[in-house]
Amino acid sequence: MKNPIADLNKIFDSRIRLGVMSMLVVNKEIGFNDLKQMLELTDGNLASHLNTLEQAEFIKVHKGFIGRKTNTTYSITDLGRQAFKAHLDALEKMIRKL
Amino acid sequence: MKNPIADLNKIFDSRIRLGVMSMLVVNKEIGFNDLKQMLELTDGNLASHLNTLEQAEFIKVHKGFIGRKTNTTYSITDLGRQAFKAHLDALEKMIRKL
DNA sequence: ATATTTAACTTTGAAAAACAAAGTACTTTT
């Protein structure tokens, strides 16, 4: 037997980062406030998790406007999609026995 | 939309506890050393994660012998099986979109 | 024109979690 958790990605140990990714997999862009409300987070907390995902280049940020109001949105990168899929595959392999 | 991470169980945020549970789901009993080797952990670290799972009554411990040598094994409880399944269901719901 | 609000952060600091290393008690093997 081999270590069943070795292939899990440390970045996705966090439920919040997992939640962000799961949302970005199906929505090409999501706004900061939408994420904040959906995941019920303080802005500081959300911002720091987003920063972790950005550092890993799993997501990228778009600073734009709605009318003349600033609007920041996030989207998943190809690398992020790959890494997320790999993580889910590892998870599934781990629990396929069920 | 509703918060996609709200139904995840905090106890299973840890990859190690997730690994332990995934092993106990398919093996009715696993020894301390087997867990330790499989998950590549120090005994202190493993013991404390096992303790967390025990406190939650997700696993139970059996102190026995192999011959005249002490042997501690762990098994999943009904509650543990339920909770683990609920967690996996929540995870799956979160990512079914893929 | 001034004040308040909103957006999207950054900084600070505290609390919690994870972890390794060492120590313990007891037994077994050499």
Added chain:
DNA sequence: AAAAGTACTTTGTTTTTCAAAGTTAAATAT
């Protein structure tokens, strides 16, 4: 008698998480 294995507990450090407050800049309300 000495060394090694089992299953921890204790101690202390490091890492992670998080909330709260502060910041900057623009928008809206008064």
